[in-house]
Amino acid sequence: MTDHLLTPAEMADAVGVSIDTLRYYERENLISDVGRAANGHRRYDAGDLAWIRVLRCLRDTGMTIDQLRHYCELGEQGDATKPERLTMLRDHRAKVEARKAELDRAIELIDHKIDIYLHEDDEGATS
Amino acid sequence: MTDHLLTPAEMADAVGVSIDTLRYYERENLISDVGRAANGHRRYDAGDLAWIRVLRCLRDTGMTIDQLRHYCELGEQGDATKPERLTMLRDHRAKVEARKAELDRAIELIDHKIDIYLHEDDEGATS
């Protein structure tokens, strides 16, 4: 790991969220032990960057703030909680897969609807 | 199409939403011309059922109420708007595909994280 530290603006840019969101996550205990510069400004390290990327990945795929907080709490409780964290990840992975399957079914229905538009000659029933 | 009419409770059950949600959609002009029984209670027909299924499919995949309202307005304006409605469906389809790709990338990251848990012997950097 390099020892390059990121400012809030740089981190926001790197992970694609606002600075406010970063602070919000910290308030919600999803990010801990963020370093500070002499003037009190936050300085994020490479570990923070990696974690926030994972955090965003989990959020983007529907894990709630509450669940993420729980995951973080487990992390803070040490190695004994690894199995539970692993279970959370696996469960979440399964949910994401299930979601993909839902999207596939939706695409089929949308395609069907598109086909109807394409082959419709009359019949005004659309609503 | 059969002429069997559904009560609000039956419709809610058939499409997997609450009766309140059904009424909400109607207020937002996403469902129009719902029939009524003599006592003023709603009676949904087969066309309503088909449309509400499509509506739910689009909502479930991220189309907003505003966009759906626009789609409905187009429908009410007649055949001249068919190309625009088709474009909306195709654009939305593309978004759903894009979302699927995002989920795939997320799954890769989750798998990577799971691997780290599995191959971790020491190294306490987690949070």
Add this chain to the structure above:
DNA sequence: CAACAACCTGGAGTGCACTCCAGGTCAAGC
């Protein structure tokens, strides 16, 4: 040294999509 940019804090506000509620109607069953 004044202005400006980047950040700080605690707390209030926002947008979306529902979800719930009070008060009322109507038809069927005991």
Add this chain to the structure above:
DNA sequence: GCTTGACCTGGAGTGCACTCCAGGTTGTTG
């Protein structure tokens, strides 16, 4: 004839995840 259940209306409330704001500090820049 009274209760029960399903439904009606307009409007208020909820939960989530941010997002914004006021008021303040610090450090650089012309």
